[in-house]
Amino acid sequence: MRTVSSCISDKEYAAIVEFANQYGETMSSAIKKAIFDVAALTNEDYPSGYMLKLEEPEGEDEYDNALGDVLLSDNIDKVREIAGLPELDLFGYKRKRSEVFRR
Numbered sequence: 219m220r221t222v223s224s225c226i227s228d229k230e231y232a233a234i235v236e237f238a239n240q241y242g243e244t245m246s247s248a249i250k251k252a253i254f255d256v257a258a259l260t261n262e263d264y265p266s267g268y269m270l271k272l273e274e275p276e277g278e279d280e281y282d283n284a285l286g287d288v289l290l291s292d293n294i295d296k297v298r299e300i301a302g303l304p305e306l307d308l309f310g311y312k313r314k315r316s317e318v319f320r321r
Contacts, residue, residue: 233301240293241270283311 226234238248251270272293274286291308298305307313 229301233297236300237297240297241272243270279311281311281314283309283314287311
């Protein structure tokens with residue numbers, strides 16, 4: 219099997235490690251699967267073993283947001299924070315929560 223090498227910053231390394239841990243994968247496997255997921259396979263007809271799977275809780279939080287969406291958004295923000303990128307409000311649930319607190 220070929221080995222790919224690249225120089226990355228400490229922040230990039232930490233973000234990749236966090237991403238891999240969220241999916242229970244090795245760094246190499248997570249990178250490979252993420253590339254195929256986004257660039258090549260577009261969620262259709264995955265070859266065996268190439269799909270990243272994150273446990274998705276069922277149900278809704280107290281603000282009627284799907285728990286799976288909240289977990290995904292929180293995980294993305296954790297990786298973005300480690301990499302030094304700004305937070306996202308991926309599904310708008312953070313805005314909904316802040317509106318409730320302002321009342």
